[in-house]
Amino acid sequence: MQDKLQELLDRLDANFSAFQTAWEAKSKTELIGASREITAIKDAHYYLTESHGFEPEEIDYLLLFENPLQVVADKWLERTEDLSDFSFALDEVFDKQDALRDYEQKEKPSVLEQLHHTTETAGKAARPTKEQEAR
Template identity: 40%
Template structure:
């Protein structure tokens, strides 16, 4: 069967949703009101996600016990109760699949082994190459950097960029090698651009710096 993983993912989503419904049915009306956003998000994911995943992506989601929960949480983080657009689900799928923390935050399905090398840092170069056509609003050690899709291409080609500490008149040059070889600490898609925090490659035992804007990878 050519689309077997998509069929299996559809069935998994129905099972996940049925489990959520069972939990909701045991709640009081006030509790349900408090969970309205979560209920809405779960319904939207169940009804719309399958339009946004291909066979390879469906296989990836099947690595987890509850792919509906993963996408529900991501939908709440990025969209809340907003109107549903298929492109929003597409970006949410990219975001959770790019997130190194997904396998740490959500249980894998029985018998599934963690992805080898999933804790390896993702460099700025790798991240930009994975998201062609996107804009990037970045906080880097050299200051704030904003990349349009055109500027991102130039950066990948070796052109330096300007970073500033909050005031453009104090902007300083950041070389392509310096920025592209940093690792992505946080990344979140919002509308039509990625909000990112990058830093020098660090030992995995060190804690990542905090980001005042509250940007998270998942």
């Protein structure tokens, strides 16, 4: 089993190396457009080579493919394309409000700026338009 595992890890590394070579040939615009796919491939490679404890049948199955990294990355990409879980992330942003301490905030306007803005807005609303004056 150890020989087959090493064969699989070598193949995953070779697959990843081939992807890296292909990415190096792309323009910045193409790379930006492919960022989700690139991330899926990088995540799959990392998980498979660093975290996953393979069962013997999993190794045999993945060795059936020339590019097992692509097989796994495509399935991972399918899962991440479903943005329905995005609402959970937003819920955490709004509920916990820990972003207030973790991220730079837009500078709040001074009280004087707020009063000036309020005065300008009130002045515009109080002045009649030309159409209103004509009546």
